[in-house]
Amino acid sequence: MEYIYPAIFHENDDGSLTITYPDLPGCVSEGKNLGNAMIMAQAALSEWIEYLNDNKQELPSPSHIKDIKPLAASSRALSELTLRTDAL
Secondary structure (H helix, E strand, O other), X not given: OEXXXXXXXXXXXXXXXXXXXXXXXXXXEEEOOHHHHHHHHHHHHHHHHXXXXXXXXXXXXXXXXXXXXXXOXXXXXXXXXXXXXXXO
């Protein structure tokens, strides 16, 4: 199965990025640059979905990326990250 969730990349004062998933409260990660942040975001999404599946919790439906509005002015990027469960 494939899951696609929108992610918000927030630029921090030191140039690092914090990644949040609006549809997955508490699913947060950080990266020291964009490339690292993309890897960390994918890992966080994978672990979060694996946790929900292992605990028989329902996965929330992903929002459409156009409906996501970053709260902070320094939130620079929205991205949809894909996870294929055959990779878990």
